Amino acid sequence: MGLLSTSVSITQYRVEGQIKAPVLDTIRAGLKKHTIDEIDNETSEQVVGWTPFENPFTPNFDTADIVIDTTFVFSLRIDKKSIPAKIVTKHLNLEMTRRLAESNRDFLSRAEKKEIKERVVNVLSTRIPATPNVYDLTWDYEAGRLWFFTNLKSANEALESLFTQSFKLSLIRLFPYTAAEFNPDLTGPEKDHLNQLKPTLFVD
């Protein structure tokens, strides 16, 4: 989902740690190293990587602007191929029939069936283009605050993993416990209390 969309969903994160100076160069290097690869015409079924916010389908971090005002703005792209099950079944059937005819046998072992299925899926994967999903993010480096423009669990998990890999920083999702834990106004005893907290009942 795009940050310029009419309706957006936002997951808030806190970024912990420091980036090696010069910050802009280090972040650009992390983005370049993990830029999304194209998997059309390849056997891979899914790929995850960074892409520029303004040109998500022609990623080039040598030229892309990654800072707007004082905020880093770029996107996570997840390309996935979905081969309909019925197409797999059809091609698997055709291939098994061919194999039986060639070998003059009337049965295939479990291992052969597995090997044929893998090959069929691989061949189909090269013929089916991947569907790209682009999720924008804004990262206020100074404040250690990141907004990711989706609530989708799989996309959030992909972000957390790729972000840590790319920048060697810890990305912590803000939900009730972590948002309370990082509240700067809490005292030590209040944080201890938080860790022992039991639910309140609003009825007698």
Add this chain to the structure above:
Amino acid sequence: MLDVAVAYSRYQFLGEEFLSWLWFVIENDHQLLQQLDPDLAALEIGHRMVVVNRRHRDTGETVTIRGDHAGMEEGLLTLKKGGMVAEIHLIYRSGDNEWQFSLKGESLNLSSLKVPATGRVETEEEIEGAVIEKIYLYERVIGLINRLYARFVKLRLGDEWNKLVVPAVRKWIRTA
């Protein structure tokens, strides 16, 4: 700090208490809302609310209230039985502008966030300005929610919670 995955499910109740408290504040304490956002004209319950009663695992109850003119009586009834607000749709107004969004208790995620209309982006040069404007508009509600949550947590972990806040919320639920 607890393990994040464990803490997510263990502290789901905290997010739901926050939304239930927020409903109470919206109905009873406009002053607190203005204190946290001097530019706030109103914060109102929108067209959707989910109230969940987890007190009895076997007979758990989920009530979803929908519609622009939905009455909240059924939600209050579920609160009276020990339910908590799991999800809420809110309308925030400031000046002539209006924001709408849904807030989920277990994650504090914002969804379906609609901000006041901004100018149409016609050229590439206009993108930068549009992004800056959008970030500012998102910050208005995210900042408010974060300040409200910080205030709630401070109250929740302090002595006032059991002495003053819980009795006041109970009274509201009983008499509403």
